[in-house]
Amino acid sequence: MKFAKLGIAALTSVVASFALLGAVSAETFRLSQNTGNTTTWQKGAEKFNELLSAATDGKMQVRTFPNATLSGGDQMKQAEMVSRGALDFVITSAINVTPLVPEMAVFSLPYLYSDYAQVDASTDGPAGEKMKEIMASRDIIVLAWGENGFREVTNNVRPIKSPADMKGLKMRVAGPMYIDVMNALGANPQQMQWTETFTALQQGVVDGQENPIGAVIIPQRVYEVQKYLTAWHYSYDPIFLGVSKKRWDSWDDETKAKVQKAAVEAMAYQKKITREDTEKGIAFLREKGMDVYEPTTEEIGAFREATKPAFDSWAAKVGPDLVKTFQDAISGS
Ligand code: X2X
Structure with a gap:
């Protein structure tokens, strides 16, 4: 009897120390993303954690911090921290990432892409690989490309059907290239953190903004504070799941392979749900009371023409060879 009790006690303590060992060897990594906790970015991050912890029996976990809280709300600073x-x-x-890696602006050159087939031909081919190399040279390992999407313009003043309609509108933008694009259109751009934009739109500090429908406009309820949307598809914006080179180099090949696989699957999922939500998006936004305008091919041509000075100056900045690598992928799609 006594022995049996002792046996159980010993067993319990062995089990407890194994549990403890397990807990000690499990590691939680930090992932930052700069949109809210309802977006497809967040869902992609959560999927990554789910897949990676399953692949490592819970030994590798990823905790996601939305709204760029780890960089004090500064969305540009995340890349530098990684x-x-x-x-x-x-x-x-x-x-x-463009303040740190200006070449990343190549993806978002105004009207570089017309459709998803062209996007996929570049991210999944030599153009995407070239960008991974450039990023790795700045100590960020791009594990997989995901999707923010084609950026559409919204505002509270009037429907946008031509470049002239943009004149004088106070537009919130995320980064430097978009300032030049907005200036080319005669708008009045202002760089602002995404986390501050909803309130700025609500209070009329700015008239409008531009963001993708499925990944951001719908999940972050931009339709509650904006009346007009024009689906002008003026700039494509990819996202990526990246890891610091320092962290990457600390792992053995087996661990690297698990991280890579989880990232690729998580971003494929993120891209899929983003495209699904975007496809249903215009009908949803109309239901919510937005006035949505879908420009004709000629009208798109006028926006393309008007934004060409920004295309040219940024193409020079990212380098003609890199632009050509992208254009080759696009024309081969
Ligand atoms: O800030 C934006 O507009 C967002 C969320 O799309 C980006 O991070 C570029």
Whole structure:
């Protein structure tokens, strides 16, 4: 009897120490993303955690911090933090990385892309690989491309059907290239953190903004504070799931393979739900009371023409060879 009790006690303590060991060897990594906790970015991040912890029997966990809280709400600073190893993972969009890696602006050059087939031909081919190399040289390992999407313009003043309609509108933008694009259209751009934009729109500090429908406008309820939307598809914005080189280099090949696989699957899922939500998006926004305008091919041509000075100056900045790599992928699609 006594022995049996002792046996159970010993067993319990062995089990407890194993549990403890397990707990000690489990590691939680930090992932920053700069949209709210309802977006497809967040869902992609949560999927990544789910897949990675399943692949490692719970030994690797990823905690996601939305709204760029780890960089004090500064969406551009996340890339710099990942680059120096102050953050493990990041999900962010191309434009936010341009202060550190100007070449990332190539994706979002105005009217570079017309459709998803062209996008996929570049992210999944040599153009996407080239960008991964450039990012790795700045100590950010891009594990997989995901999608923010084609950015559409919204405002509270009037329907936008031509470049002239943009004149004088106070537009919130995320990054430097979009300032030049808005200036080319005669608007009055202002760079602002995404986390501050909803209130700025609500209070009329700015008249409008531009963001993708499925990934951001719907989940962050932009329709509650904006009347007009024009689906002008003026700029495509990818997101990526990246890891600091410092962290990446600390892992053995087996761990790297698990992280890579979880990232690729999580971003494929994120891209899929983003496209689904975007497809249903215009009908949804109309239901919510937005006045949605879908420009004709000629009208799109006029926007393309008007934004060409910004295309040219940024193409020069990112480098003609890189632009050509992208254009080749697009024309081959
Ligand atoms: O700030 C934006 O507009 C957003 C959320 O789309 C980006 O991060 C670029």
